[in-house]
Amino acid sequence: MKRIFGVALGILTAIGGFVDIGDLVTNAVVGSRFGLSLAWVVVVGVIGISLFAHMSGKVTALSGRATFDIIRERLGPRAALANLTGSLAMTLLTLMAEIGGVALALQLLTGIVPVVYILPVAVLLWLILWRVKFSILENVAGLMGLLLIAFVIALFQLGPDWGELGRQVAQDLPSTGENGLTYAFYAVALFGAAMTPYEVFFFSSGAAEDHWTSRDLWLSRVNVSVGFPLGGLLSIAIAGCAAVVMLPAGIGVSSLSQVVAPVGVALGIAGLIVVVVGVLAATSGAAIETALSCGYAIAQFAGWPWGKRLRPSQAPQFHAVLLGVIVISCLVMLSGIDPVVVTEFSVVFSAVALPLTYFPILVVANDPQYVGEHTNGPILNFLAMIYLVIVMVAALAAVPLMVLTKMGA
Amino acid sequence: MTDLPQHPDRNGRLVDANLHLLDRQVLDRDDRPILAAGDLELEQSDEGRWHIVRVILGSGLTARFFGAHRPASTRDTLDWDIITDLGAAISTDVDRDDVDALWTERWWRDHVIVKIPGGQHDPG
């Protein structure tokens, strides 16, 4: 019974944890401009992150070595440092976006401008990381994020023309005057939002924090194959709501209030409050994950002790990094920069940084020295190699598309 | 390339520095981390055979970037004879509390972390 509870918890946290400010904003923007014609990107992204997270969880559980430890070993310190810098910059940017997202959600609940909330949120975030146990963090944020199911309920409640939505899924470009370049740009952005690298550092380091062994691998497979796809469905629902409410009215999405507005339309004020609490939980959870991921990345690269399971005095540099990245993020966000803009940059750079960590993990998942007899089977390798190509194409196309379309304007 | 003959000296386990030793995590006797193996120090025996005498700790980045090594007396090293296993990480027989190379970690612990309330408590 306790086993089933543990599995259920894992799946639920994977669903709630999957959606962060990047998914919320990008899916809503895409839905309001392209309808569901980019829904296939979410599917591609979910499969990709499932593969990536599973391989990296497997490697950590079986070898006891976490992601950046392995990257340093396989690539040598110079290439690994370049890798670390890129991945860290992207994760830090995402942390800023999530802190901003928490502040935006608080604005929706209280009406007070977000910049007022930045410092309290940062302080609270640090306190939580300083004192609260890892398992509690994981579970509370993940479960409350499930409130985002309000998007799914809202979509049904809106009584959309399912035929029309189905048609959008199948077609390439909507008739709303968007061109191929912006379509491609948003495909890359949506891909970066779904397949966020920090999610994988967190997942594999979390495997070490929870002391996973080979006996827990099946749990990884379940979490990943059930949790992430359901999280992907949530993303599509967010886009669907925007497609039903915003697209026909020609309203673009550029603020969090517009992201959640369709839920208010469908379910009234009660639904709106529920979904905003869900956004608050999801972004808070993501802020915790991204901050920890920064700490994991640097400490694992340097060979320092790391982890929430240790006392701060046993992992001093890890905690110094956590404090440092929160301070930096807080200072940047105090400038009053729009968190939605920061979010849009973070998803594009996620796509750019993805191959840096994907490639070494793919290599190591095939190496018996790390995974013993659990090397990738031929099917997994086949899919993983296809994704290596997808990930590289997205990474190379991201910045040029961003420049050519002026951030998808 | 694959038609070349196998080298005759196989009296023991063969390891390659880049593949199996360099940049690996070093662990103490309780599997706690002690930095990474950045480089290796070799010495020649009286018969002229080179062998590994010390593992140089740290990422080796400063040396590789600035092109020069720190003087031998200041390098953070571990003697070869304390190594107990070479696998995904390098396992050793020392207690990390006895390793001088971890002085930066101790600095952060003593000057920053313990000064903040709760720094020495178990989480949660």
Next chain:
Amino acid sequence: MILGDILSRPVECGGERIGVVVDARFVLRDADRPGRAPADLVGLLVGQHTGMAFLGYERSSVARPHLLNRWLAYRQRDCFLVDIDDVAHLGEVVELRADFDRWSPMLPE
């Protein structure tokens, strides 16, 4: 001698460029407890590119993913092992004896 100084050094024989040092092979006399006996330098691995040599596909039995493995093996196709006794001089350039032997770079399983 610091090993890192030797790695990536150019390798020549009689003025002709052979390649670069991509790795160094050691033999652990006591496989159960490596530290108990000296780790003797057997030889140097010479290849054409230092780039991806550390992935080591061309030397081990890791066979998958196939495409990646084949591309990396192709890049290191001329990689071979040189016995340390065939090294005449370890300096800015690693000088090999004129009659040096080329040995297989494969690590026995």
